[in-house]
Amino acid sequence: MFKRLCLLLASCTMLLVSSVFAAQAERPSLVLLTENFPPYNMAKNGKNFAQNQNLEGIAVDILRETFKRADIGYSMTLRFPWERIYNLALDNPGYGVFVTARVPEREKLFKWVGPIGPDDWVLLARANSPIDLNSLEQARQYRIGAYKGDVIALFLEKQGLTPVIVLRDQDNARKLLSGQIDLWATGDPAGQFLARQVGISGFKTVLRFNRAELYLALNKEVPDEVVVKLQTALDQLKAEGVVDKIRARYL
Structure with a gap:
């Protein structure tokens, strides 16, 4: 009798475990x-x-x-x-x-x-930059930094612009600060956050040109x-x- 009870309990335990695993597999x-x-x-x-x-x-x-x-x-x-x-x-x-x-x-x-x-799409410039824009077309004369594979970079290229591409968007903050680029095409608020992550602040928005x-x-x-x-x-x-x-x- 005791042996049958043990077998029954073991069978019930196996069924319970199986059902739990089945439920997890279905989730x-x-x-x-x-x-x-x-x-x-x-x-x-x-x-x-x-x-x-x-x-x-x-x-x-x-x-x-x-x-x-x-x-x-x-x-x-x-x-x-x-x-x-x-x-x-x-x-x-x-x-x-x-x-x-x-x-x-x-x-x-x-x-x-x-x-x-x-995600607002913006062009950022250094705080002391004289650049003043009313349209994306006016930005064509400047060196614009963007991020490889990003929808903003792809959008600029479709507009006939040729952004300077980097693999990490925060690298554009360093390039903008050092004068390697004139403008940084990025998202708002993402761009300012990325800049602060690498110890940079003080950029200004000179154009908002899209929103996603x-x-x-x-x-x-x-x-x-x-x-x-x-x-x-x-x-x-x-x-x-x-x-x-x-x-x-x-x-």
Whole structure:
């Protein structure tokens, strides 16, 4: 009798464990990639590689709450360069990249969750610069620094400008300070944050020339029901004021 009871208990335990593993296997989990793009995403140590709890920022905190509300698993990795992580998300099922501008050229390449926040496109100059602009066309005569693979750089090239490209956007802060470039095409507030990360401040905005909304871009193979759950969760957090509170912590 005792032996039968032990066998029964063992069988029940195995069934319970199997059901737990099955439930975990059925729970969707996504690989989320990002870059240093303060105040939206950044490594706590300021480096170009970080994972999970070593990341912070507006978008990081919003997405943590969104995935928790939607009950969807995820991992977060911050790495460099942007072009690499963008292509990883584009090519690999179960991957996503954040934050990225949702522009017409990218619309059909991903499935989208957002918006997470705005990104004004600006031209920054040194504080003592005499440059005064009313249009992007007027900037054509100047050396403009931009970031490889970034939507702002691509936009400038489509307008017929030839920006000076770097692999890390904060390098443009150093180049602008030293006079290697006249203007820095970047996002607001990201550009000023990046400059402060490398100990530089005092740049002024001489032109605002576009505005984009920033999103989580998911590989097209991510199931629609997962995208809907995430979007619904994000919309709920906005309605409850959670997103505004997160932004207030950084801005």
